[in-house]
Amino acid sequence: MSISIQDIIKEENKVFSKTKLLTDKVFSYCPGCGHGVAHRIIMEVIEEMGIVNQTIGVAPVGCSVLAYDFMDIDMQQAAHGRAPAVATGISRVFPDKYVFTYQGDGDLAAIGTAETIHACSRGENIIIFFINNGIYGMTGGQMAPTTLEGMKTSTSPHGRDLHQMGFPIKMTEIVAQLDGVQFATRQAVHTPSAVRKTKKAVKKAFENVKNKKGVSFIEIVSNCNSGWKLAPVKANEWMEEFMFPVYPIGDIKG
Amino acid sequence: MGELRLMKGNEAIAEAAIRCGCDAYFGYPITPQSEILEYLTLQNPEKTTGMVVLQAESEIAAINMVYGAAACGKKALTSSSSPGISLKQEGISYIAGAELPAVIVNVVRGGPGLGTIQPSQSDYFQSVKGGGHGDYKLIVLAPNSVQEQYDFVKLGFDLAFKYRNPVLILSDGAIGQMMEKVQISDFTPRWTEEEIVQMTGSWATHGKPETRKHNIVTSLNLQPEPQEEHNHHLQRKYKEIEDNELRYEKFFCEDAEYVFVAYGTSSRLCQKAIQLGREKGLKLGLLRPITLFPFPKKQIKMATKKAKAFLAVEMSAGQMVEDVQLAVKGKRPVKHFGRYGGMIPMPDEILEAMEELIAKVEKKEAKKAQKKAKKKAEKEAKKQKN
Missing domain, CATH: 3.40.50.920 (Rossmann fold)
Incomplete structure (x- = not known):
């Protein structure tokens, strides 16, 4: 006996529903991009903890500049790299609220390095989500501070030459050295198990804010199909093969 | 009426901020205005009025902290002197674009470049003709006494919130450093959380309650049509300011x-x-x-x-x-x-x-x-x- 579609869509058969805190707006992200999953799990945690009326997010400049269109929470959009300073301003005047930034590698590790380091050093009671895909996505695939050695981008068309362009920067290892950082971890969102682990880390980060523990820094190593010029599945394989050895997954502190 | 005090211009800014119900000051040391940050850290108003005082890692960070706090509907202040104000221009443009109320003090020194630490008025163009990128205007108040230096902090916040527009107090090293008598006002309490929600609930980020849509503070429009419309709106606002706020x-x-x-x-x-x-x-x-x-x-x-x-x-x-x-x-x-x-x-x-x-x-x-x-x-x- 075959099951009809009517049976399948019954409420009791439902195994997944989109969190209410994601709007119905179609993502502006490329198919296969990790941003969508990262957005979802952060919103799920906020919904599960019942803290939407106490949460303020800060969007960066980059692909996720429009994160506020998808996250149904109060949000501010910061100048390029300045999200940790903006979050500091929010958290200092609203010390009991949950404040997070959501930034890419160009935003956080290049133009915003000073803001990142000092928000971490001061131990601001915030969460910094750091999406690292080793490239500037929004502007069309230029070299980022996190671009791997030899990796071709539109501004390193012959591959990143370490002598000329320096080394990939490992931000999570750097901020883990700072006393103001309670929790520093590097995760991914390309497999179901990776998503589960990342969600656990996200939850821990929000708990840390609740307990006023200082900065929780969550790096999510992600892909950029368009920038890497790889189909989504291939991009994830490439990420595992080349990104993970340079940016190893796991907790670094806390 | 409060007491009469002999004060330095920079101290007057700081004392006025504490007394007019300012919620936060974010600053960075630079001569000739460092007394503002020094005075505030010494007074430690967090213990009395609850006003936050924080030394940022740069002028850039300070103005962006102002952005964050102002976007929460809070009264946020920053101050600097010419080279530091140049660094803040990006943030000021964003604050103007996102229509946030904030007060910025420039205790002007001689330029260009690192220039001198002595008084100057060479930041006029920067103050009234833009400074940062884009078509925007600041309300610019120019005190000529320590008393006005004091009074313009409250006036600045009143105007900033009336028009949701950044206000610049364009002072200079002479007024910042000289001492004169000042009539001190009584304390105005900071807005309570309820008052802030009441005053700024339609646009500021407080955490989204179920009763309203999410508030977004941004200066971005990817499409040119709404961006032009936003610019029209800003120009109408500047016209209104010209009609009503000339002093x-x-x-x-x-x-x-x-x-x-x-x-x-x-x-x-x-x-x-x-x-x-x-x-x-x-x-x-x-x-x-x-x-x-x-x-x-x-x-x-x-x-x-x-x-x-x-x-x-x-x-x-x-x-x-x-x-x-x-x-x-x-x-x-x-x-x-x-x-x-x-x-x-x-x-x-x-x-x-x-x-x-x-x-x-x-x-x-x-x-x-x-x-x-x-x-x-x-x-x-x-x-x-x-």
Whole structure:
């Protein structure tokens, strides 16, 4: 006996529903991009903890500049790299609220390095989500501070030459050295198990804010199909093969 | 009414912030305004009024902290001096674009570059003609005393919230560093969380309750049509500010034949120059813009009815003088006198510059009269011949 579609869509058969805190707006992200999953799990945690009326997010400049269109929470959009300073301003005047930034590698590790380091050093009671895909996505695939050695981008068309362009920067290892950082971890969102682990880390980060523990820094190593010029599945394989050895997954502190 | 106190201009800014219900100050040390941060950290208002005081890692971070706090509907203040204000321009443009209320203090020093630490007024263009990118205006208040330095903090916040627009207090190193008596106001309590929600709930980020849509503070529109519409809205707002918020002061203008236009420290020096000139029988007056945006264009234009010439006195190579010329529209001579790079002119130097201008105007007038008389005589002669 075959099951009809009517049976399948019954409420009791439902195994997944989109969190209410994601709007119905179609993502502006490329198919296969990790941003969508990262957005979802952060919103799920906020919904599960019942803290939407106490949460303020800060969007960066980059692909996720429009994160506020998808996250149904109060949000501010910061100048390029300045999200940790903006979050500091929010958290200092609203010390009991949950404040997070959501930034890419160009935003956080290049133009915003000073803001990142000092928000971490001061131990601001915030969460910094750091999406690292080793490239500037929004502007069309230029070299980022996190671009791997030899990796071709539109501004390193012959591959990143370490002598000329320096080394990939490992931000999570750097901020883990700072006393103001309670929790520093590097995760991914390309497999179901990776998503589960990342969600656990996200939850821990929000708990840390609740307990006023200082900065929780969550790096999510992600892909950029368009920038890497790889189909989504291939991009994830490439990420595992080349990104993970340079940016190893796991907790670094806390 | 509160007490009378002898205060430094920079301290007056800090004390006014504590007393007017300011929620947060974010700053970075730079001469000649570091006393603002020092005074606030010493007073530690977090323990009394609950006002947050934080030393940021840079002027850039400080202005972005202001952005974050202002976008929560809080009264946020920052201060710096010229090189630091240059660093803040990106943030100021974002604050103007996102229509956030905030107060920024510039205790101006001589430039360009690292320049000097002495007083100057060479940031006029930066203050009133944009400074950062995009079509935006700041409400610019120019104090010329420590009392005004004090009063303009509260006024600044009132205007900033009335129009949801950043307000710049354009001071200078002289007013920041000098001491004068100040009438201190009583404490105005900071807004409670309920009041903040009531006042700013339609736009600020407090955490989304179920009763409303999420609030987003941004200056981004990917599409040009809504961005143009946003710009139209901003321009309408600036027009409204021009219509309603002009502030200026006239000093001995009633019978003045020659008028100084000066703001801030220069206006104080012009007052002394007027006194010296009047002792010599010169009919001198001063028109002092208190707001630099809006600028008293009409008042300057009206003054051309009586005044024979204008002298814009600025501690700069000549910036505001361009706006005076635009207002006068070529009807009368407009000249500039300034010392700059950290130098302050003496009142007798200013008077001397005015006397030179007067001499030129009178010489021209005499020549004109001579020419007229000659023409008249020629005409008469012709008539007689006929």
